[in-house]
Amino acid sequence: MSSGKRTGVFVCHCGNNIAATVDVVKVAQEMAGEEGVVCTKDYVYMCSDPGQKAVIEAIKENRLDSVVVTCCSPNLHEKTFRDNAKAAGLNSFTCEIANIREQCSWVHKDRGVATAKAIKISRSAVRRVGRNQALEPIAVGVTRRVLVIGGGIAGIQASLDLANAGLDVVLVEKQATLGGHMIQLSETFPTLDCSQCILSPKMVEVSRHPKITLMTYSEVQEVSGYVGNFKARILRKPTFVDPETCKLCDDCSQVCPVVVPNEYELGLTARRAIYIPFAQAMPASYTLDESACLGLNPIVCGKCKDVCEAGAINYDMRPRSEIVEVGAVVVATGFDLYGQDNLGEYGHGKYEDVLDGLQFERLCSASGPTKGKVLRPSDHSEPKDVVFIQCAGSRDPAQHCAWCSKICCMYTAKHASLYKHHVPDGRAWVFYIDIRSGGKGYEEFVQRTMENDEAIYLRGRVSRLYRENGKIRVLGTDTLSGQNVEIDADMVVLALAMQPSTGTAEAAKVLKIGRDKDGFLAEAHPKLKPVESVTAGIFLAGTAQGPKDIPETVAQASAAAAKVIGLLSQPQLSHAPTVARVRKAHCTGCEMCVDACPYDAIHLANGKAVVNDVLCEGCGACSATCLRAAIEVINATPLQMNEMIEAVLNF
């Protein structure tokens, strides 16, 4: 290699994080022997202000034209050091990072072995930078429209914040109405204000906002493009009812002969095939459930169409696809409950009087199936002994979910409190492992439930429950007294674990964004980028990212909105210039690269491949396919790769 470069290598100790395992001085010495390296330095914290200043000084003093920093993962400080190189007058693309912390010092103990590996990693970065070109980011336009996926409180809050900032918003919700899980809640902790009363006005605001296009009963099927310029294909499922014409008279559902479980009431009541999920549903319109309907055929049934005076029902509606162009995406696809079926020891979901937390919310709700009376589903009697079981599925890595679902301690206290308000002479038993009540006013709320509402808290788990004499026998342990406990309960409420919704899994697939080991959406950095996904332009909000309560969800939704506003307020975005480049003399126009490109960024002009720089993401699929090495990604060329391979093999 004869690059004629003047390269500087800066080896970071990272305190003891690197220096304890890797002989940083030896790494620097070895790099000094590399061709083109004119200066090496090691320093305790290269990313600190004095460290960065030292780099700038060394660049100026030694007239460096390229820089290698051997330190932590490029995900953390590549930008830091590239910006720093730029501040010293270099082109930021002539700075490369060698990761000798996450990929070396933290995973090996033997100093000799780790130092040898660190030298190989550093050397490969030095060889690579030797052939790096100075590049300028490619400017691209920005679409000032945002796609928000999910119409729960997270999606609603993000949409309103974005729209109020003047951006166009397309809000897509799978269900027939906005509201998500929050609209199913009776009251909210720790203030016990009514969930519908605080959410409905926001739902109305969304539907009336001139900047928001609401697409309910719709699903995002495909997203392509890149930050600032995404294209989403949205499936609009037919509701068979025109929301503009529907007068909400309810005549249709009165005559509908089909009865199916009501999802909004979690199966505690039934609905008809043509239905409105609940009175405050938004958009305020009926929906005809195609899967339940007898056949959308006037010969088979057609009762609803006959009775509709407004003429709002149209059996000929068909699903259609709509393409929307957006600059950013907020994913707010929410959670599902872990599912009683998963908990065999708690009755497999086969005992009617064993409910989950959301069902209990509906029993407490004034608009719920029992009009706000807490009654047993089996015989409609008032339960006098109710057992609440916390951590049903949570904090159980051996059998269920390893994580803490975070909200259950608080909502169980709320349930116990609400129950005692409804049935003052009843007894509320709560089985818990620990009480986690971090949050403003939360601990006080739990204490009030224990002291004022006299809920009986038992520290321990329930091993099993079964039905006996019309009651549910609950076998558990109170670990504080060391006694086994048996309770003949009239009703049992399980605080089921929160898990990522099926919609979250689907959204992750469609958007190609990562999920963590539990299936929640992965944030770009656990501390410093909590609302960004790994993909630029895609942001996360609410429980799709991890268990959280309503205030946290709202805060995260607003944070995601703020990030989007910041992104889309730039006049232009820059696109990475590390794109594919064609070596025209070698290209034979065989079109293999055209087929390999996932972005349709390559086309043929005059028998030679031409790359559209704005569409190219620099993945290298074209380069790996080309038989004549006629197309390569700038700054990751086959020549550079071969030199890196030599470097790591001491060849």
Place this chain on the structure above:
Amino acid sequence: MSAQTPYEPKIVAFLCKWCSSAGSDLAGVSRIQYPANATPITVACSGGVSPQFVLSAFHKGADGVLVSGCHIGDCHYMEGNFHARRKLYLVKELLEFTGVEPDRFRMSWVSAAEGAKFAQVVRDFVEDLRPLGPQDKLKAERP
């Protein structure tokens, strides 16, 4: 490598930036220990790893080559790992044809959340390479 030191397989590990390299970062953050035999080269996408890179590594003395990408269906570039899978499995056949044990080449799918899996992939590969001994069929300078 001198004759006295015991044989340690030399592995070149091509890791995609979005999943496997991030997964190896997570192994680091979680301080999961694994053998230092594999030296990583981070690439944008496993689909950008040309068969020529794999052969080049063997030519330059690698005892094993690992290509690790996102899980099938989860590629950041939509379909890069499909390209990798289709193309690089042919490398195995080519290796066999040239008399090199095909087990010296391995592919894995490690997501950014799978630090422990990444460590295990490296451990397994190192152990599986040991009985094969040094690779010298394709090495440029025979010992």
